[in-house]
Amino acid sequence: xxxxxxxxxxxxxxxxxxxxxxxxxxxxxxxxxxxxxxxxxxxxxxxxxxxxxxxxxxxxxxxxxxxxxxxxxxxxxxxxxxxxxxxxxxxxxxxxxxxxxxxxxxxxxxxxxxxxxxxxxxxxxxxxxxxxxxxxxxxxxxxxxxxxxxxxxxxxxxxxxxxxxxxxxxxxxxxxxxxxxxxxxxxxxxxxxxxxxxxxxxxxxxxxxxxxxxxxxxxxxxxxxxxxxxxxxxxxxxxxxxxxxxxxxxxxxxxxxxxxxxxxxx
Numbered sequence: 001x002x003x004x005x006x007x008x009x010x011x012x013x014x015x016x017x018x019x020x021x022x023x024x025x026x027x028x029x030x031x032x033x034x035x036x037x038x039x040x041x042x043x044x045x046x047x048x049x050x051x052x053x054x055x056x057x058x059x060x061x062x063x064x065x066x067x068x069x070x071x072x073x074x075x076x077x078x079x080x081x082x083x084x085x086x087x088x089x090x091x092x093x094x095x096x097x098x099x100x101x102x103x104x105x106x107x108x109x110x111x112x113x114x115x116x117x118x119x120x121x122x123x124x125x126x127x128x129x130x131x132x133x134x135x136x137x138x139x140x141x142x143x144x145x146x147x148x149x150x151x152x153x154x155x156x157x158x159x160x161x162x163x164x165x166x167x168x169x170x171x172x173x174x175x176x177x178x179x180x181x182x183x184x185x186x187x188x189x190x191x192x193x194x195x196x197x198x199x200x201x202x203x204x205x206x207x208x209x210x211x212x213x214x215x216x217x218x219x220x221x222x223x224x225x226x227x228x229x230x231x232x233x234x235x236x237x238x239x240x241x242x243x244x245x246x247x248x249x250x251x252x253x254x255x256x257x258x259x260x261x262x263x264x265x266x
Contacts, residue, residue: 023052026244028237029084029122031077032095033060035179036211039095042233045215048248051241054087056080060096063177065152068099072111078118085119090244092119093126095210097232098153100128101160108160123243127210127232132164134235137259138228140204144197145171146190147208148182157208166206170197182211191217191224198225207231218254228255 025048032039034057043053058076061067071077084092092115094100100108108128115124135143143161145168147154154173161168172193176182190213194205204227207214214231221229234254241248242261250257 019049021052023050023054023090025050026052026091026241026246027087027089028053028240028244029087029089029092029119030055030095031080031084031093032057033071033179033211034058035060036095036183038183038213039210039233039236042213042215043237046234046237046250046253048241048246048250051244051246054084054089056083060099060179063098063153063179063182064150065102065156067177068096068102068153071096072099072102078114081115081118085122089122091123091125091240093130093236093240094124095127095233095236097127097131097208097210098149098157100126102156104160105163123240125236125239125243127236128160130236130239131206131208131230131232133239133262134230134256135166135204135206136262137238138204138230138256140166140206140228140230142167142169142202142204144169144194144199144202144205145208146173146194146197146205147171148174148176148185148212149209150175150177161206169201170199172197179211182209183213185213187213187217190214191220194221194229195224203227205229210236215253219252222254230254230256 030053032055040055058080060071100111112124143166147157158168210232218229238256
Protein backbone atom coordinates (compact mmCIF):
# COMPACT_ATOMS: atom_id res chain seq x y z
CA UNK A 1 0.00 0.00 0.00
CA UNK A 2 1.47 3.34 -1.05
CA UNK A 3 0.65 6.79 0.32
CA UNK A 4 0.66 9.71 -2.11
CA UNK A 5 2.49 12.74 -0.74
CA UNK A 6 2.25 16.14 -2.42
CA UNK A 7 5.77 17.48 -2.89
CA UNK A 8 7.49 20.26 -4.75
CA UNK A 9 10.98 20.41 -6.22
CA UNK A 10 13.54 19.25 -3.74
CA UNK A 11 11.17 16.77 -2.09
CA UNK A 12 9.67 19.27 0.39
CA UNK A 13 6.00 19.10 1.32
CA UNK A 14 3.88 21.51 -0.69
CA UNK A 15 3.06 24.45 1.61
CA UNK A 16 -0.47 25.57 2.43
CA UNK A 17 -0.63 29.33 2.00
CA UNK A 18 -2.94 31.64 3.97
CA UNK A 19 -5.39 33.82 2.02
CA UNK A 20 -3.80 37.23 1.58
CA UNK A 21 -6.51 39.32 -0.07
CA UNK A 22 -4.94 39.15 -3.52
CA UNK A 23 -7.37 40.14 -6.25
CA UNK A 24 -6.64 37.23 -8.55
CA UNK A 25 -10.32 37.17 -9.63
CA UNK A 26 -11.07 40.90 -9.89
CA UNK A 27 -9.23 44.09 -8.94
CA UNK A 28 -11.41 47.17 -8.47
CA UNK A 29 -9.79 50.60 -8.69
CA UNK A 30 -11.69 53.18 -6.64
CA UNK A 31 -11.59 56.96 -6.93
CA UNK A 32 -12.74 58.15 -3.51
CA UNK A 33 -12.86 61.36 -1.51
CA UNK A 34 -9.78 62.05 0.62
CA UNK A 35 -11.81 62.78 3.76
CA UNK A 36 -14.10 59.76 3.35
CA UNK A 37 -13.75 56.34 5.01
CA UNK A 38 -16.96 54.33 4.52
CA UNK A 39 -16.89 53.02 0.96
CA UNK A 40 -13.55 51.21 1.14
CA UNK A 41 -14.42 49.51 4.42
CA UNK A 42 -17.86 48.41 3.20
CA UNK A 43 -16.49 47.12 -0.10
CA UNK A 44 -13.86 45.04 1.72
CA UNK A 45 -16.57 43.74 4.07
CA UNK A 46 -18.67 42.59 1.11
CA UNK A 47 -15.77 41.29 -0.98
CA UNK A 48 -15.67 37.60 -1.93
CA UNK A 49 -12.29 35.89 -1.84
CA UNK A 50 -10.16 36.87 -4.79
CA UNK A 51 -11.58 40.40 -5.08
CA UNK A 52 -9.48 43.40 -4.02
CA UNK A 53 -10.02 47.17 -3.86
CA UNK A 54 -7.32 49.74 -4.70
CA UNK A 55 -7.96 53.42 -3.98
CA UNK A 56 -6.76 56.79 -5.21
CA UNK A 57 -8.14 59.85 -3.43
CA UNK A 58 -9.31 63.31 -4.46
CA UNK A 59 -10.11 66.27 -2.22
CA UNK A 60 -13.72 67.28 -1.47
CA UNK A 61 -13.84 70.79 0.07
CA UNK A 62 -17.43 70.54 1.34
CA UNK A 63 -20.55 68.45 0.68
CA UNK A 64 -22.39 71.27 -1.05
CA UNK A 65 -23.06 71.90 -4.74
CA UNK A 66 -20.18 74.38 -4.81
CA UNK A 67 -17.78 72.07 -2.98
CA UNK A 68 -18.65 69.06 -5.13
CA UNK A 69 -18.28 71.11 -8.30
CA UNK A 70 -14.85 72.33 -7.20
CA UNK A 71 -13.74 68.73 -6.72
CA UNK A 72 -15.01 67.69 -10.15
CA UNK A 73 -13.32 70.64 -11.87
CA UNK A 74 -9.93 70.03 -10.25
CA UNK A 75 -7.13 68.36 -12.26
CA UNK A 76 -6.76 65.71 -9.54
CA UNK A 77 -9.75 63.78 -10.96
CA UNK A 78 -7.92 63.01 -14.21
CA UNK A 79 -4.71 62.32 -12.31
CA UNK A 80 -6.51 59.85 -10.06
CA UNK A 81 -7.99 57.96 -13.00
CA UNK A 82 -4.66 57.77 -14.81
CA UNK A 83 -2.84 56.65 -11.65
CA UNK A 84 -5.33 53.83 -11.09
CA UNK A 85 -5.14 52.83 -14.74
CA UNK A 86 -1.38 52.32 -14.38
CA UNK A 87 -2.13 49.37 -12.07
CA UNK A 88 -3.44 46.02 -13.34
CA UNK A 89 -7.06 46.72 -12.36
CA UNK A 90 -10.13 45.25 -14.05
CA UNK A 91 -12.70 47.92 -13.15
CA UNK A 92 -12.45 51.62 -12.34
CA UNK A 93 -15.22 52.89 -10.06
CA UNK A 94 -15.81 56.58 -9.41
CA UNK A 95 -17.06 56.48 -5.82
CA UNK A 96 -19.01 59.72 -5.64
CA UNK A 97 -22.80 59.60 -5.92
CA UNK A 98 -23.71 63.27 -5.63
CA UNK A 99 -20.66 64.17 -7.70
CA UNK A 100 -21.86 62.03 -10.60
CA UNK A 101 -25.57 62.97 -10.48
CA UNK A 102 -24.86 66.65 -9.76
CA UNK A 103 -26.08 67.89 -13.14
CA UNK A 104 -28.26 64.97 -14.19
CA UNK A 105 -27.96 61.87 -16.35
CA UNK A 106 -26.08 63.46 -19.26
CA UNK A 107 -23.44 64.74 -16.83
CA UNK A 108 -22.96 61.25 -15.39
CA UNK A 109 -22.63 59.76 -18.87
CA UNK A 110 -20.09 62.44 -19.84
CA UNK A 111 -18.08 61.60 -16.72
CA UNK A 112 -18.04 57.92 -17.72
CA UNK A 113 -16.77 58.91 -21.18
CA UNK A 114 -13.93 60.96 -19.66
CA UNK A 115 -12.96 58.15 -17.29
CA UNK A 116 -12.82 55.70 -20.20
CA UNK A 117 -10.55 58.11 -22.06
CA UNK A 118 -8.23 58.41 -19.04
CA UNK A 119 -8.33 54.68 -18.27
CA UNK A 120 -8.44 53.01 -21.71
CA UNK A 121 -9.24 49.31 -21.88
CA UNK A 122 -10.66 49.18 -18.34
CA UNK A 123 -14.31 48.71 -17.41
CA UNK A 124 -15.65 51.93 -15.87
CA UNK A 125 -18.63 52.90 -13.73
CA UNK A 126 -19.78 55.62 -11.35
CA UNK A 127 -21.81 55.36 -8.17
CA UNK A 128 -24.78 56.96 -9.95
CA UNK A 129 -24.63 54.65 -12.97
CA UNK A 130 -24.33 51.64 -10.64
CA UNK A 131 -27.24 52.85 -8.52
CA UNK A 132 -29.54 53.05 -11.53
CA UNK A 133 -28.43 49.60 -12.68
CA UNK A 134 -29.08 48.24 -9.20
CA UNK A 135 -32.55 49.74 -9.03
CA UNK A 136 -33.35 48.26 -12.43
CA UNK A 137 -32.00 44.84 -11.44
CA UNK A 138 -34.29 44.58 -8.40
CA UNK A 139 -37.31 45.81 -10.36
CA UNK A 140 -37.60 49.13 -8.53
CA UNK A 141 -40.23 51.62 -9.64
CA UNK A 142 -41.29 54.22 -7.05
CA UNK A 143 -38.74 54.53 -4.26
CA UNK A 144 -38.12 55.75 -0.75
CA UNK A 145 -35.00 57.96 -0.70
CA UNK A 146 -32.71 58.45 2.31
CA UNK A 147 -29.67 60.74 2.14
CA UNK A 148 -27.43 62.66 4.55
CA UNK A 149 -27.22 65.64 2.14
CA UNK A 150 -28.08 69.31 2.45
CA UNK A 151 -31.37 70.26 0.79
CA UNK A 152 -29.92 71.40 -2.55
CA UNK A 153 -27.95 68.19 -3.08
CA UNK A 154 -30.85 66.05 -1.84
CA UNK A 155 -33.19 67.72 -4.31
CA UNK A 156 -30.78 66.96 -7.14
CA UNK A 157 -30.83 63.30 -6.07
CA UNK A 158 -34.62 63.34 -6.37
CA UNK A 159 -34.42 64.93 -9.81
CA UNK A 160 -31.86 62.36 -10.98
CA UNK A 161 -33.97 59.43 -9.83
CA UNK A 162 -37.18 60.80 -11.29
CA UNK A 163 -35.66 61.63 -14.68
CA UNK A 164 -34.61 57.97 -14.80
CA UNK A 165 -38.08 56.59 -14.10
CA UNK A 166 -38.05 56.28 -10.30
CA UNK A 167 -40.62 58.57 -8.68
CA UNK A 168 -39.58 59.44 -5.13
CA UNK A 169 -42.71 58.97 -2.99
CA UNK A 170 -41.02 59.60 0.37
CA UNK A 171 -37.67 61.13 1.26
CA UNK A 172 -35.62 62.50 4.13
CA UNK A 173 -32.19 64.07 4.39
CA UNK A 174 -29.95 64.88 7.34
CA UNK A 175 -28.61 68.25 6.03
CA UNK A 176 -24.94 67.39 6.66
CA UNK A 177 -22.38 69.48 4.76
CA UNK A 178 -19.04 68.15 6.05
CA UNK A 179 -17.67 64.90 4.72
CA UNK A 180 -16.33 63.43 7.95
CA UNK A 181 -19.67 64.04 9.68
CA UNK A 182 -21.41 61.90 7.02
CA UNK A 183 -19.56 58.83 8.23
CA UNK A 184 -20.53 59.39 11.87
CA UNK A 185 -24.27 58.79 11.46
CA UNK A 186 -25.09 55.59 13.40
CA UNK A 187 -26.82 52.73 11.62
CA UNK A 188 -29.76 52.82 14.03
CA UNK A 189 -30.57 56.42 13.11
CA UNK A 190 -30.59 55.63 9.40
CA UNK A 191 -32.57 52.43 9.94
CA UNK A 192 -35.24 54.31 11.91
CA UNK A 193 -35.37 57.11 9.34
CA UNK A 194 -36.01 54.64 6.51
CA UNK A 195 -38.58 52.56 8.37
CA UNK A 196 -40.52 55.67 9.41
CA UNK A 197 -40.87 56.62 5.74
CA UNK A 198 -42.19 53.25 4.60
CA UNK A 199 -45.21 53.42 2.35
CA UNK A 200 -46.96 50.87 0.11
CA UNK A 201 -46.53 53.33 -2.76
CA UNK A 202 -42.80 52.48 -2.88
CA UNK A 203 -41.52 49.06 -3.92
CA UNK A 204 -37.84 49.73 -3.14
CA UNK A 205 -35.52 51.83 -0.98
CA UNK A 206 -32.56 53.82 -2.25
CA UNK A 207 -29.87 55.17 0.08
CA UNK A 208 -27.50 57.69 -1.48
CA UNK A 209 -23.96 58.78 -0.52
CA UNK A 210 -20.78 56.71 -0.45
CA UNK A 211 -19.57 58.06 2.91
CA UNK A 212 -22.84 57.15 4.65
CA UNK A 213 -22.88 53.86 6.61
CA UNK A 214 -25.37 51.54 4.91
CA UNK A 215 -24.00 48.06 4.20
CA UNK A 216 -24.64 46.86 7.74
CA UNK A 217 -28.33 47.76 7.72
CA UNK A 218 -29.44 46.60 4.25
CA UNK A 219 -30.41 43.08 5.30
CA UNK A 220 -32.24 44.37 8.39
CA UNK A 221 -34.26 46.91 6.37
CA UNK A 222 -35.17 44.33 3.72
CA UNK A 223 -36.45 41.99 6.41
CA UNK A 224 -38.35 44.77 8.18
CA UNK A 225 -40.02 46.28 5.10
CA UNK A 226 -40.18 43.31 2.76
CA UNK A 227 -38.75 45.27 -0.17
CA UNK A 228 -35.30 45.51 -1.78
CA UNK A 229 -32.76 48.06 -0.65
CA UNK A 230 -30.19 49.57 -2.98
CA UNK A 231 -27.43 51.75 -1.55
CA UNK A 232 -24.80 53.73 -3.41
CA UNK A 233 -21.90 51.71 -1.96
CA UNK A 234 -23.58 48.31 -2.27
CA UNK A 235 -24.68 48.90 -5.87
CA UNK A 236 -21.28 50.31 -6.84
CA UNK A 237 -19.61 47.18 -5.53
CA UNK A 238 -22.20 44.83 -7.09
CA UNK A 239 -21.90 46.62 -10.44
CA UNK A 240 -18.10 46.52 -10.28
CA UNK A 241 -18.13 42.80 -9.53
CA UNK A 242 -20.41 42.09 -12.46
CA UNK A 243 -18.33 44.25 -14.82
CA UNK A 244 -15.28 42.33 -13.62
CA UNK A 245 -16.91 38.97 -14.37
CA UNK A 246 -17.63 37.97 -10.76
CA UNK A 247 -21.16 36.59 -10.31
CA UNK A 248 -21.00 35.79 -6.58
CA UNK A 249 -23.81 36.41 -4.14
CA UNK A 250 -22.72 38.39 -1.07
CA UNK A 251 -25.08 37.09 1.65
CA UNK A 252 -26.22 39.64 4.21
CA UNK A 253 -25.84 42.64 1.93
CA UNK A 254 -29.13 42.63 0.08
CA UNK A 255 -31.15 40.89 -2.60
CA UNK A 256 -29.30 42.89 -5.26
CA UNK A 257 -26.40 40.41 -5.21
CA UNK A 258 -28.70 37.69 -6.45
CA UNK A 259 -28.95 39.53 -9.79
CA UNK A 260 -26.76 39.97 -12.82
CA UNK A 261 -26.40 43.19 -14.78
CA UNK A 262 -29.68 44.26 -16.42
CA UNK A 263 -29.81 44.61 -20.18
CA UNK A 264 -29.01 48.10 -21.43
CA UNK A 265 -31.06 49.42 -24.32
CA UNK A 266 -29.13 51.60 -26.71
